[in-house]
Amino acid sequence: MASIVELAKRLCEVSEKSYLNPYTYITWQESMPKEQWFMSPELISIYGTSEYDKLDLKQKQILSFYESVNFFSLNIHGEKSLVEGIAHRLYSKELKDLAPYLHHFLDEENKHMIYFGGFCQRYAGKVYRNRKLEIPREYAKGEEDFLFFARILIFEELVDFYNIRMSTDETLEAITRQINLVHHLEEARHLVFGRQIVEYLFEKYSPSWSEKVRRNIQEYLAAYIVTTWKEYYNPDVYTDAGLPEPYDLVESAWNTESCRAHRKKVSAKIIEFLKERNMILEEPVL
Amino acid sequence: MKSEAEVKQTLRDWIIKAAGGKISQEQLQNDTPIIEERIITSLQIMDLILQLEKITGKPLDVEQLKPGVFRNIDSIYENFCGENGDEN
Numbered sequence: 001m002a003s004i005v006e007l008a009k010r011l012c013e014v015s016e017k018s019y020l021n022p023y024t025y026i027t028w029q030e031s032m033p034k035e036q037w038f039m040s041p042e043l044i045s046i047y048g049t050s051e052y053d054k055l056d057l058k059q060k061q062i063l064s065f066y067e068s069v070n071f072f073s074l075n076i077h078g079e080k081s082l083v084e085g086i087a088h089r090l091y092s093k094e095l096k097d098l099a100p101y102l103h104h105f106l107d108e109e110n111k112h113m114i115y116f117g118g119f120c121q122r123y124a125g126k127v128y129r130n131r132k133l134e135i136p137r138e139y140a141k142g143e144e145d146f147l148f149f150a151r152i153l154i155f156e157e158l159v160d161f162y163n164i165r166m167s168t169d170e171t172l173e174a175i176t177r178q179i180n181l182v183h184h185l186e187e188a189r190h191l192v193f194g195r196q197i198v199e200y201l202f203e204k205y206s207p208s209w210s211e212k213v214r215r216n217i218q219e220y221l222a223a224y225i226v227t228t229w230k231e232y233y234n235p236d237v238y239t240d241a242g243l244p245e246p247y248d249l250v251e252s253a254w255n256t257e258s259c260r261a262h263r264k265k266v267s268a269k270i271i272e273f274l275k276e277r278n279m280i281l282e283e284p285v286l
Numbered sequence: 287m288k289s290e291a292e293v294k295q296t297l298r299d300w301i302i303k304a305a306g307g308k309i310s311q312e313q314l315q316n317d318t319p320i321i322e323e324r325i326i327t328s329l330q331i332m333d334l335i336l337q338l339e340k341i342t343g344k345p346l347d348v349e350q351l352k353p354g355v356f357r358n359i360d361s362i363y364e365n366f367c368g369e370n371g372d373e374n
Contacts, residue, residue: 131335
């Protein structure tokens with residue numbers, strides 16, 4: 001724990017120095033013409049499918065707008081549950097020494113939602129709905145905290161790949177690029193913290209877990225990676241972009257080899273991290 | 287819209303596939319508790335929701351769901367496809 005507290009202190013200093021006002025960081029423009037790129041083409045969920053290849057430039061750019069709204073929406077849903085979970089654990093017995101950094105964590109995640117929500121509400125008039133559902137169950141000692149932070153880490157590692165790519169893609173619309181940049185800069189700290197806390201909790205509690213609990217955790221985390229990816233294939237996006245048979249498109253894009261290769265490439269880092277520490281045994285079927 | 291029997295068969299086929307060998311067509315009844323008996327996991331519910339939206343042609347709001355709606359095939363049908371379908 002001492003090393004995480006030390007890390008949290010350093011992260012606090014960086015957070016304080018780079019403190020941002022979310023209401024002045026972005027200058028929102030009144031309207032947003034859709035005939036420009038909002039997501040790097042290779043990150044669009046159906047990129048590489050025959051359906052994508054059939055679209056003309058205008059249709060691809062409109063699709064990129066709704067894909068970006070979906071990316072921001074899934075971030076809002078992910079961060080909402082993150083904020084709930086962090087707030088619940090603030091000043092808990094286990095994590096009380098990390099409270100100063102958890103305050104920054106909460107603050108920064110709240111700001112991210114202001115950016116994401118600001119974009120979605122202003123320019124799309126909505127945030128896409130969430131389809132993820134967690135059913136309450138009993139946990140072994142330390143399991144719930146471990147899974148909570150492991151879920152955050154998986155979610156943020158995947159998102160960060162997108163943020164890094166889009167923050168440097170100069171063909172993208174400026175506000176979109178700016179949101180991706182600020183998200184990456186702050187998430188980079190959350191990821192460093194996340195890896196450490198996940199390792200700490202696993203090392204502390206896993207020796208007391210039964211083989212069955214451990215096996216369930218390994219299967220759950222592998223399945224969680226798959227479910228997280230499924231949110232990137234949203235039929236509502238395809239409907240809004242005017243594409244036919246949106247539910248069939250979800251399935252065909254998911255099963256397209258180049259889309260599978262993309263998911264594997266983006267997930268490689270987090271899978272390696274989890275595998276090396278026996279937090280998952282087998283690679284998820286992406 | 288498909289008939290009740292057709293919808294329940296579609297749901298049964300989806301559950302058997304999602305369960306990956308945990309249960310057979312013969313074992314899976316309309317009142318088999320699919321979550322409680324861990325035939326499908328909470329993480330697979332997102333796929334089930336997509337399946338239901340495809341069947342009913344209606345969007346489904348997770349935040350408005352009542353507890354127990356995914357208990358078994360009968361409750362899924364009743365809450366999303368039957369007379370009460372519009373309440374969810």
